[in-house]
Amino acid sequence: MPHQPEHFVLRSSLTSPFVRKVRMVAQVLGLQDRITLVPTDAADPADPLRTQNPLGKYPCLLRADGTAIYDSSVILEFLQEVAGTDRLLPARGVDRIAMLTRTRLADGIIDAGAQVIYETRYHEDGTQSERWLDYQREKILRALSAFESALPDPTHTDAVSIGLACALGFLDRRKPVAWREHFPGLVAWLPRFAQHEPAFNQTRAPDTQPA
Ligand SMILES: N[C@@H](CCC(=O)N[C@@H](CS)C(=O)NCC(=O)O)C(=O)O
Incomplete structure (x- = not known):
C-alpha cells in the first residue's frame, strides 16, 4: 500500500x-x-x-x-x-533562543492588542479601564520600538519575519494603536517583506470577514 x-x-x-x-x-x-x-x-x-x-x-x-x-x-x-526542515527556526543553538525570543515579542504585540480589543468588546461603553488599555498599548509600542531598532531582513522568511508581519497585519486590521504614525522603519519593512513573501498577502482575511 x-x-x-x-x-x-x-x-x-x-x-x-x-x-x-x-x-x-x-x-x-x-x-x-x-x-x-x-x-x-x-x-x-x-x-x-x-x-x-x-x-x-x-x-x-x-x-x-x-x-x-x-x-x-x-x-x-x-x-x-x-x-523535515528547520528553515524557519533552527532546531537548536543560541540563534534559536534569540529567534524564539523575538517570535514571543511579536506574539506579545498580538496578545496585548487582543487585550485592548477584548476590554472594549466585553465591557459596556463607559466601563472600560483606560488604565488597562494604556498599559496594554504601551506594551505594543515598546515591542514595536524594539523591532524598529532591529528590523528583520525583509528579504528573508523565517519564524520572526512571519510573526512580525502577522502582528503588523493585525494592528492594521484592528487598530489598537496608531502604529503607522510612529514607526517609519516598520511601515517600510512590511511591503518589502510582503513583496518577498507572497504567503503574507495570500493569507490576508477578506475585508468582509466578520470578527
Ligand atoms: N499563544 C496562542 C494565542 C492564541 C490566541 O490567543 N488566539 C485567539 C484568537 S486570535 C483566541 O483563541 N481567542 C479566544 C480566547 O482567548 O478565548 C497562540 O500562539 O496560538
Missing part, C-alpha cells in the same frame, strides 16, 4: 493573526494542501474547540489520530518536523 501523507485539521478563523501565522508557515513549507481549515467559534460552549484545547484558544491543529497541537509556535515547530 502506498504511504498516504497525514492530513490535518486546523481549528481556525480567517481573521486570527495566530491562525495567519500557521497558514503562512504551512504555505511556505508546502503543506497547505494537507490542512483543512475548520472554522471555530471560541465563544460557543458547544464548539468542540474547548475539548480539543482546554484553553479554548485557536489555532489548534488536529492530527489524523485526533491528537491536538497548540499553540501557534508549537504548530510551527510541528509543521517543520512534518516537512
